Amino acid sequence: MKDSRIAADGLVLLGCGKMGSAMLAGWLKRGLPPTSVWVTDPAPSDWLQGQGVHLNAELPDAPALVLVAVKPQMMAEALPTLREMGNADTVFVSVAAGTPISYFETVLGADTPVVRAMPNTPAAISRGITAIVGNAAAGARALDEAETLLRAAGEVVRLEDEAQIDAVTGVSGSGPAYVFHLMETMADAGEAQGLPRDLALQLAKATVAGAGALAMEAEEDPAQLRRNVTSPNGTTQAALEVLMDARNGFPPLLKRAVAAATERSRELSRG
Known part of the structure; x- marks a missing residue:
């Protein structure tokens, strides 16, 4: 420069x-x-x-x-x-x-x-x-x-x-807040399963940060990376059956969240 x-x-x-x-x-x-x-x-x-x-x-x-x-x-x-x-x-x-x-x-x-x-x-x-x-x-x-x-x-x-x-704006502009909230809720869920709060939060933050770094470095797309760590009938599959539910899981929830942020951005632009 x-x-x-x-x-x-x-x-x-x-x-x-x-x-x-x-x-x-x-x-x-x-x-x-x-x-x-x-x-x-x-x-x-x-x-x-x-x-x-x-x-x-x-x-x-x-x-x-x-x-x-x-x-x-x-x-x-x-x-x-x-x-x-x-x-x-x-x-x-x-x-x-x-x-x-x-x-x-x-x-x-x-x-x-x-x-x-x-x-x-x-x-x-x-x-x-x-x-x-x-x-x-x-x-x-x-x-x-x-x-x-x-x-x-x-x-x-x-x-x-x-x-x-x-x-x-709906995806990347507001997106960091979605990820921070994911860390919060992962820590809450770990605490509910008996982990100390500090440990649960440390695990959640490091897991999200590490997974993000891996996604940026890997040649595979996120869908393939997800499949790579999901053993049939294993613990990850049990969790994903909840998270990927077509009615109440991540897919419909994130679509609604991104749509809400996008529409709010349009409203702000219109004054």
Whole structure:
């Protein structure tokens, strides 16, 4: 990232909460000079103040990229302050939930390159996955720059259409909470079978983390990995007969959960 247009022309980070801080830490670790970064944040953390970036200072006239990481309720106040950067070469990348590309085009101008991104919270340890989609003005260059930047937070995938963002929100955006709840309920179930709470939670967390790591490394898909550990008439099969029940098991439950998150995302985008 040292020799990129971002390093040369500068990066503006509008908002630097947990997600913004996680991404900034990743960029700096990958070699982006702190002097190439301008951060606008009304309540900067102690960590941010010690990074050597331009903090709440006058912004460059034409930075290479602006990452919009403010909360949706702050968008109407914060975004218009950058209107002069619109309709030019500056690429706007938004990780703000529920804010469609059309909003940016209305505020900044229809010819503004805009990339909408949906990350998830494992970005904080560079193990997230982010889906991106751009408007007509963005083109291949803007998407490439956004992907380069967002890879600091983990994997990046490109969508064919902005409408897919809502389903991405339902699967990966909200997905970490589903997995955390799985850990909780596994620990509860282990405790109900006589295990101490701390041990049950340790077993649940390590099992979910290990299974996830195996799924990422293995050549087989998750369905095959499941079959690999399921002996006929064994303990795993007994559990899976409950979990895979067509009426009350994981399949219908997760479909309803993802559908609910997806629909809520659509509602937020409509305002």
